[in-house]
Amino acid sequence: MIDKHSPMPIYYQIEEAIKERIDKGEWREGDMIPSEREFSEMYHISRMTVRQAVTNLVSDGYLIRQIGRGTFVARRKIQQKLFGLTSFTEDMKGRGMKPGTRLLDFRTVSASGPIAEQLQIPDGGEMYEIKRVRSADDLPMALEITYLSEDLVRGLTEEDVYGSLYGYVEKELGMTIGYATQELESSVAREAESRTLGIAEGAPLLLIKRFSYLEDETPLEIVYSAYRGDRYKFVVGMHRNRTDSNG
Amino acid sequence: MIDKHSPMPIYYQIEEAIKERIDKGEWREGDMIPSEREFSEMYHISRMTVRQAVTNLVSDGYLIRQIGRGTFVARRKIQQKLFGLTSFTEDMKGRGMKPGTRLLDFRTVSASGPIAEQLQIPDGGEMYEIKRVRSADDLPMALEITYLSEDLVRGLTEEDVYGSLYGYVEKELGMTIGYATQELESSVAREAESRTLGIAEGAPLLLIKRFSYLEDETPLEIVYSAYRGDRYKFVVGMHRNRTDSNG
DNA sequence: CAGTGGTCTAGACCACACG
DNA sequence: GTGTGGTCTAGACCACTGC
16 A cells, blocks of 8 residues: 655655545544554554644544544544635536637737736846636626736646636646736626626625745745636635734 | 743744844844754754744745755744734734723623524523724724623623723633634715714725634634724735645 | 755654543 | 644655755
């Protein structure tokens, strides 16, 4: 089960093995899994290596550690996904809906102002501007305008933006997305939005502004979205920081 | 600087030392901090202990590791707080506003239905129901209804709910809050809400439903809030999961 | 090349939970 | 007392970066 000579790190192999047992239902929610020392003996590896695997799964929400008692399969594992940053495409698939895209506009424009600044594009640089209507199960769900530095994702084509931009950046360009900050506010649809989304004027809209960054903090994209208030709920899991109550 | 015989773990002391240097500006955004081996020699501790400190600070957003290059102070450290779950009181303070509370109702009611189920209160159990208007700089910001199991926070009084419930639970009861899931949706104010919040009927509202859990997954509270759309933006930082693109 | 973080070992002692 | 996770050691080899 564990290959010590695989290029895959041992701790990663253990993570996958544990997740598989949980997914298969071999270990159920609330069950105690083998102790770190048992894993260590089972696979003939050091306990610190086991701990690295378990620590990762704890922070991913799969496991719960309890001092003096043991390590347990987390309840509510459905909620694991809530903690991770996802693209529209991944979000909709996670909700069991079919994502779709209608491209309204795809162009490069010269960068300037706060958008250029946020994307760290120097004066005179170009950026992609992509306007899309995102749909779920063939009904309009959101209106999206995305900005990316042309320099960072040079060679982006219209075909690339019909699916997940995150998927493209990660799989085609081999970049690693780190995190995003998102601002959400409530608004009402004006004429233009109501027409594009097929809702009444004055109907509720959820506005989301997203700044995405790569792992090394390079700004990747800015996205302005307007989601239909009658079809979309934003769902997020948040952990309590160890340091919040102090500082 | 490091006391090996302190009851505080060494890795924690190192974390604090590093954070202090960052907060003081001794190490600035983008600066490389000493290598793990340097820390190890500096403090006469093993490198694995240093790594534990650095790993924690990386996941808290203070540091960035780069293979073969070094460890750097993260940019945008203002955004660190965005990733942590906060109470209303902490949230407003973080925005530089003065939080306030007007208590509309405080009572215990017999638990039943989906709320009792979510809070894991057995048939016949009681729960607190707390209705509050939360204000920022003395202007109404949100209408909140909170439910807690009476059994879990027995002895809660009216005075306890004028400030941060999270603070009370953590500091007075000594519990550790783990995480929460939150659902956000856009809506418009009806008559009752518009009167309580001092806004027009039909004005945008941001509705937030929150389920909080302790570290061991015990359900702590349910909160339904309605925030004024003209005064409040929900801000959140989200990390990309290692596993999102695969599974 | 030297230096960095990434992984891993084979132990150790501690505080805690439980019977 | 036994078993658990929490912390810590003093090394080791690897892949990667940058000069």
